[in-house]
């Protein structure tokens with residue numbers, strides 16, 4: 276798989292470490308979260324067959340974390356964003 | 366029909382005209398006591414033990430494709446019971462004992478071959494860890510044997526002992542481990558269950574559950590509604606997809622694992638070998654091909670095929686311990702979808718929906734578990750309580766902090 280890095284252009288996916296669903300960016304608020312919220316955040320996954328937004332860490336590159344939108348049935352990648360930028364804009 | 370040597374000779378002399386199909390091809394009945402979703406090894410084994418041990422005969426197995434087309438027919442066929450943790454080892458040892466009696470139980474040749482599994486040791490720290498593991502195995506009634514360098518050399522003289530990075534220092538052997546003809550396991554369980562009245566319904570996809578007032582009444586399928594007293598799900602890599610139809614989110618991610626087979630060779634590899642410094646395992650099939658594999662690809666996938674970086678990694682690992690493998694030509698490779706759980710261990714449990722039960726999270730090690738998984742799931746479905754060897758495989762372990770994390774990796778499914 277080739278990941279189109281927004282800053283570095285097309286890169287081999289082997290340069291990256293896969294971190295899992297982009298939902299992991301929505302960490303519960305430690306002041307209000309219940310143990311159940313933490314359980315769901317830490318252990319439960321949607322795990323869809325089809326479009327999946329997921330985090331890839333560019334370990335062998337610029338060490339940015341990317342949000343990759345990829346089809347889990349075809350492996351086709353439709354969008355790549357910088358996680359930092361997406362979070363700043365959110 | 367009972368299979369026997371005599372029957373084979375008789376059929377050979379009479380033109381093989383007396384064989385009949387190994388199982389029926391029934392249309393679904395409107396209602397069963399127990400419906401099992403998924404005609405893989407685990408679903409079929411569950412049906413067999415429900416009928417043979419727990420006296421349940423109004424049972425159906427519903428499979429969306431053909432039985433044996435999923436992971437049970439895609440794996441590298443290794444069986445062993447060399448786990449460390451108390452939650453796991455008694456279960457896997459129970460499974461190995463069931464393998465030992467499987468062919469007599471099923472009257473089916475599944476080619477169970479206890480040719481031995483050897484985990485190679487590459488450092489002093491690893492030797493300590495493996496000896497500890499061996500002791501844990503022995504404490505749980507399994508067999509384990511520490512081999513020093515000389516003993517490993519005697520049994521496997523062709524290994525790359527003096528590799529500069531990963532020299533081989535010894536091995537942990539489990540002599541009772543080995544390989545089994547994987548699709549014969551599916552067929553054998555199917556035939557045995559069918560002979561006790563279980564309906565095996567192929568080409569029938571479960572598309573939803575009928576749930577009323579918190580109780581599961583049956584399943585919606587491509588062949589219409591099928592009513593059920595209890596429903597057991599055993600669909601491996603498709604677990605999240607199926608349980609989402611019951612409104613559940615699981616502690617599971619689906620990942621692809623690849624396997625590889627070379628052209629047929631004369632006997633070169635007596636047992637199963639695993640690399641201790643990378644992830645690589647290899648055995649030789651009875652047809653002569655070297656069957657091997659390594660890591661999962663590492664990203665969520667429902668495609669039954671992998672990518673090239675892992676192919677390269679697996680082949681490099683093979684070359685690192687067994688350079689002669691480089692002379693063999695690769696014949697086939699394929700992928701299967703693994704139900705990777707959050708701690709690397711499986712779940713056999715009831716759900717919060719009455720009458721709905723779940724079996725999954727087998728990661729890439731569920732083939733060896735097939736007999737015990739079927740037995741324990743049958744126990745759960747028939748008695749509504751966990752089998753004593755599977756008592757730790759509960760959904761709530763992630764809530765209560767009782768994870769069974771053999772590798773100590775935490776909630777990162779692609780690292781287990």
Ligand SMILES: Cc1cc2nc3c(=O)[nH]c(=O)nc-3n(C[C@H](O)[C@H](O)[C@H](O)COP(=O)(O)OP(=O)(O)OC[C@H]3O[C@@H](n4cnc5c(N)ncnc54)[C@H](O)[C@@H]3O)c2cc1C
Nearest residue numbers: 403405406407429435436437440441443571701731732733
């Ligand atoms: C390449 C590879 C190598 C492996 N090597 C080993 C090994 O050496 N040792 C080991 O112990 N384990 C190994 N495994 C793991 C092992 O194969 C699996 O853990 C195990 O087979 C899973 O259980 P199963 O046999 O029931 O799964 P499957 O055979 O996948 O059965 C699940 C079935 O459910 C069906 N299904 C799915 N959704 C539906 C639906 N909606 N309706 C109806 N039916 C449905 C599927 O079609 C499938 O037939 C390996 C796996 C792979 C892919």
